[in-house]
Amino acid sequence: MIVLALMATVLSGVNPLASVGPGDRNVLTIGEVGGLSAEVEATITSAAERFGARWVTYHQGTLRLVSVERGDEIVQEAPGGYFYPMSTIAVDAARAAPLLGGEASSVLRSGGLVFGETSARLRGAAAGDRVTLIGWDGRTHEFDVGAVVADELIGWAELALDVETAAQIGFERASFVAIWDHGPADELLLAMWSQLPDALLIIDAYFDPDDPDAVLPTVLVKEHFGEFAYRPTSGDRIILDSEWRLANIIDVDLPYLGPFRCHKDMVPLLEGALEEIEAEGLASMIDRRDFQISGGCYNPRLIRGGDKGGAVSRHTWGIAIDINPSDNPYGGRVGMDDRIGEIFRKWGFAWGAGWRFTDGGHFEWTHGIE
Numbered sequence: 001m002i003v004l005a006l007m008a009t010v011l012s013g014v015n016p017l018a019s020v021g022p023g024d025r026n027v028l029t030i031g032e033v034g035g036l037s038a039e040v041e042a043t044i045t046s047a048a049e050r051f052g053a054r055w056v057t058y059h060q061g062t063l064r065l066v067s068v069e070r071g072d073e074i075v076q077e078a079p080g081g082y083f084y085p086m087s088t089i090a091v092d093a094a095r096a097a098p099l100l101g102g103e104a105s106s107v108l109r110s111g112g113l114v115f116g117e118t119s120a121r122l123r124g125a126a127a128g129d130r131v132t133l134i135g136w137d138g139r140t141h142e143f144d145v146g147a148v149v150a151d152e153l154i155g156w157a158e159l160a161l162d163v164e165t166a167a168q169i170g171f172e173r174a175s176f177v178a179i180w181d182h183g184p185a186d187e188l189l190l191a192m193w194s195q196l197p198d199a200l201l202i203i204d205a206y207f208d209p210d211d212p213d214a215v216l217p218t219v220l221v222k223e224h225f226g227e228f229a230y231r232p233t234s235g236d237r238i239i240l241d242s243e244w245r246l247a248n249i250i251d252v253d254l255p256y257l258g259p260f261r262c263h264k265d266m267v268p269l270l271e272g273a274l275e276e277i278e279a280e281g282l283a284s285m286i287d288r289r290d291f292q293i294s295g296g297c298y299n300p301r302l303i304r305g306g307d308k309g310g311a312v313s314r315h316t317w318g319i320a321i322d323i324n325p326s327d328n329p330y331g332g333r334v335g336m337d338d339r340i341g342e343i344f345r346k347w348g349f350a351w352g353a354g355w356r357f358t359d360g361g362h363f364e365w366t367h368g369i370e
Contacts, residue, residue: 019204020058020155020178021099026206028185029058029155030192031176033200033357035309040199044177047191053182054098059090059166060175061309063159064134068125068145076123082229082241083134085312086119087218089157090166099178100160101153107146108162116151118219119158122227131159135169136310156217173309176202202356212345213354216366218311225263225317236302238316249298249318256286262297263318266365270321273347277340285337287324295322295361304330320364327361328353334360 021027032040041057048055064083068075078084093100093108104114115125125131129145143161154160166172182188185205192201216224228244252267253259255274262270277283298318303311314320327335334353341351344363352359 019152019206021153021180022101023152025099025180026182026185027099028179028182028188028206029176029204030179031202033202036174036176038174040196040201041174041177043195044179044192047188047195048177048179048182050191051183051188053179053188055177055179056092056096056099057163057174057177058096058155059163059171059173060157061088061136061171061173062086062311063088063136063171066132066134066140068123069130069132070126070128075125075129078229079241082231084123084227084229085218085310086133086158087156087311088159088161088166088171089155090161090163090171093162096178098180099153101149103147104149104153104160108160108165110146111143111162111165112146113143114154114160115145115148116154116156116158116160116219117148118151118223120145120148122219122222133169135171137170139169141169151217151219156219158219175309200356211354213350213352214366215314215350215364221314221317221319225265225319228316230300230312230316232302236304238300238302238312240300240316256283256288257291257323258288260291260297261318262321266297266319266321269347269349269365273344273349276343276346280339280343282337282340282343285324285340287327290324290326291322294325297321314364320362322361323363325361328359330359331357332360334358336360 019027020029030044045055063086065078065086066083067077093105097105100108107114113131120126125145127145127147131143131145133141133143135141161171185207189203226244226248229241230238232238248263249261250264251259251261254270255278297315297320299313299315301313301316302308303313324336336353341353345351348365348367349363350366352362
């Protein structure tokens with residue numbers, strides 16, 4: 001098991017993939033930073049087949065929700081010209097049936113849509129409703145909600161579609177391969193590693209210890225901090241509906257950082273972390289000027305750094321903060337002192353230094369303080 005432990009250290013980390021399928025199945029999920037290339041996908045699936053394992057590829061991205069309707073009743077509707085971002089997966093429902101369960105698999109195979117239970121609850125959606133979405137083809141599409149299922153069955157996504165249905169609306173972005181019934185996991189992973197020595201793989205394994213830098217699925221971010229409607233502008237910039245923004249984003253002025261905007265619930269956590277940093281004699285390591293010019297917290301935009309499938313940045317919720325960004329380039333060296341990083345972890349933040357594609361100045365909230 002030494003090989004297995006070494007590979008977990010080398011390969012895991014950076015926005016770890018959510019586990020999929022029922023808890024009684026031992027499922028490995030293997031992806032690649034920026035999306036799964038055809039070459040890497042073929043290598044992974046070929047190795048899985050050699051080991052007699054079962055596998056299926058998941059497509060992952062964000063669709064834009066226009067409305068949810070129940071007969072003549074509007075359950076939820078975005079303001080005109082705005083949309084709700086919905087984390088979505090697409091999968092071959094027949095092949096993935098052991099992971100999805102019978103109800104979800106049947107609905108997806110018939111061309112219907114499945115909601116995760118948390119997302120359905122947040123907007124009051126139910127089986128039998130009608131959902132209007134903007135596909136990746138830029139067109140409006142309607143789907144029947146065929147079922148609401150446990151979040152873990154669809155990898156903590158908000159919506160799920162069959163891969164053929166998704167392709168009809170342009171939603172195609174292979175993101176990870178789920179593998180189960182695989183035999184010795186260390187031998188399988190070693191076989192893949194030997195063929196992909198240069199790939200930036202992301203592995204989520206059922207036997208891994210808890211990762212302090214694992215980030216929350218989008219649906220749980222919404223559960224904690226609310227859901228906003230948005231509209232894209234240019235590049236990765238987006239504009240939020242004023243109701244959510246005015247209720248949640250505030251102006252603050254904190255020691256060593258200066259004035260900036262963030263989510264109101266972040267203020268006591270940031271104050272606590274900064275007070276501890278000061279008490280430990282580390283405050284001089286925070287570059288206020290760099291934070292004001294290149295860092296910050298609230299920043300309404302999509303995730304940067306490669307094809308992320310249209311995912312909305314945690315900066316949009318004002319729950320992520322970038323400190324000393326010039327000394328911690330995205331994907332480059334980590335210049336942040338470990339002691340500062342550990343203090344932020346203690347106060348409930350994931351630290352980008354622990355990701356496969358590093359972001360050493362980035363901290364985002366994930367859990368209550370220790």
